[in-house]
Amino acid sequence: MAVYDTPNLTGGLDDVLVDVSQTLPVFVPMILVFVFGVVFIGGMISQKRRTGFVDTPMWFMIASVSTLFITLIMTLVEGLMNAPTLGIVVAINVLAGIWLFMGSNRNEV
Amino acid sequence: MGQVKWLVGLATVALFVIALLSLTGSFADNNTVFIDGEDDSILNSSNTKIKGNLTSFSGAANATMVGLEDTSTGVTDTFQKISSFTGGAKQMLNSLNTALSLVWKRLFGGDTSYGLFLTVLAWVIGLIGALYFYKTLRGNPD
Numbered sequence: 001m002a003v004y005d006t007p008n009l010t011g012g013l014d015d016v017l018v019d020v021s022q023t024l025p026v027f028v029p030m031i032l033v034f035v036f037g038v039v040f041i042g043g044m045i046s047q048k049r050r051t052g053f054v055d056t057p058m059w060f061m062i063a064s065v066s067t068l069f070i071t072l073i074m075t076l077v078e079g080l081m082n083a084p085t086l087g088i089v090v091a092i093n094v095l096a097g098i099w100l101f102m103g104s105n106r107n108e109v
Numbered sequence: 110m111g112q113v114k115w116l117v118g119l120a121t122v123a124l125f126v127i128a129l130l131s132l133t134g135s136f137a138d139n140n141t142v143f144i145d146g147e148d149d150s151i152l153n154s155s156n157t158k159i160k161g162n163l164t165s166f167s168g169a170a171n172a173t174m175v176g177l178e179d180t181s182t183g184v185t186d187t188f189q190k191i192s193s194f195t196g197g198a199k200q201m202l203n204s205l206n207t208a209l210s211l212v213w214k215r216l217f218g219g220d221t222s223y224g225l226f227l228t229v230l231a232w233v234i235g236l237i238g239a240l241y242f243y244k245t246l247r248g249n250p251d
Contacts, residue, residue: 004187072133075142087149091215094208097125102118102205 018079028074029085032067039063057100064089064096119201120166123159126208130156155211159204166200 007019021027040063044054071089074081112212134147134156146152 068129068133072136072142075137075144076140077217078143081144083144083149085247086133086144086146087152087215090133090152091147091212094126095212095216097129098122098208100214101121101125102115 005083014077014080018077021080028080032071032089035070036063036067039066057096057103061096061100064093068093079087116198116201119198119205122161122208123163123166123201123204126159126204126211127156127163151211151214155207158207162200162204162207166204169200 005019005023007016008085009016017027040059043059043062048054048060051075068089070085071081075086130146130152133152136142137145137147213219
């Protein structure tokens, strides 16, 4: 027995994403979390290798902005994004801005 | 001490939030979107509040700068009022408060039960301060 209905694979990739997100509402937020995590953790590890120190606020900001752009692109497809998710992504961006601009540690910005 | 740094940081945060909210609004205006950031009441009200704070900041900072110029070119040739960077500090703090309010409402839903987090955080900061005070008086608290 399938956990959820199989999406229609003949309508295009966006239809598959919409079908899955309608069946599993947490699907899109988890994609955004994945994007955020890849940029955030990957960037920090890369900077650690390159310079020897990690600028966490900067990578938090870069990961947030990357996630925001993915979110904005997702608003172009009907049924893929909802307003609370967009609001939460914007709020995380604001939090990243406060952390980056009000912080006193050295960074590469 | 550090006054300029803090005010520049506050102004940058305010400008960043405006740019961020304007970006979501402009993206919606220029494209056929199905979810518009401007439809969100919290995002919209935050944008309006921060723009109002920046307008007030501009007026206050200009007024203080005019006062500085007037006093510095006076008969006495002495600075009687050096406070150009303090002009508008209140508005900048208000903009930071608005940004934090946006984060609070969106990430925590504005639920008062999450006040527990801030209470614990304030308690930890107070404990650290008390330990530093004790360390200053008596030496290493460890």
